[in-house]
Amino acid sequence: MIKFVVMKQTRKKYTSAFKAEVALAAIKERESLSEISARYGVHPTMISNWKKEFIARSSEVFSTVSNKVESDFEKERTTLFAKIGQLEMERDWLKKKHKQLCL
Numbered sequence: 001m002i003k004f005v006v007m008k009q010t011r012k013k014y015t016s017a018f019k020a021e022v023a024l025a026a027i028k029e030r031e032s033l034s035e036i037s038a039r040y041g042v043h044p045t046m047i048s049n050w051k052k053e054f055i056a057r058s059s060e061v062f063s064t065v066s067n068k069v070e071s072d073f074e075k076e077r078t079t080l081f082a083k084i085g086q087l088e089m090e091r092d093w094l095k096k097k098h099k100q101l102c103l
């Protein structure tokens with residue numbers, strides 16, 4: 001009786017820096033997809049998908065920085081205004097209590 005052992009294959013996981021490097025090489029078009037595929041060990045279809053995604057999302061590089069800064073600023077501003085309101089309420093309460101105790 002022969003038993004077959006099925007080994008589970010794990011998918012390769014590539015870092016975003018590696019994907020960007022391969023996509024840039026594909027965008028430059030100095031080599032064909034098959035040459036890039038052989039050099040990096042990645043299937044040509046995957047390279048073309050990374051290239052398309054890189055081109056499609058390239059505008060996010062410049063837009064997310066300003067949006068992130070604005071959202072961080074708004075969060076900090078809201079927090080600071082809440083703190084100011086709390087401190088004003090505490091000050092008013094202390095003034096009231098001070099007047100009551102001094103009489």
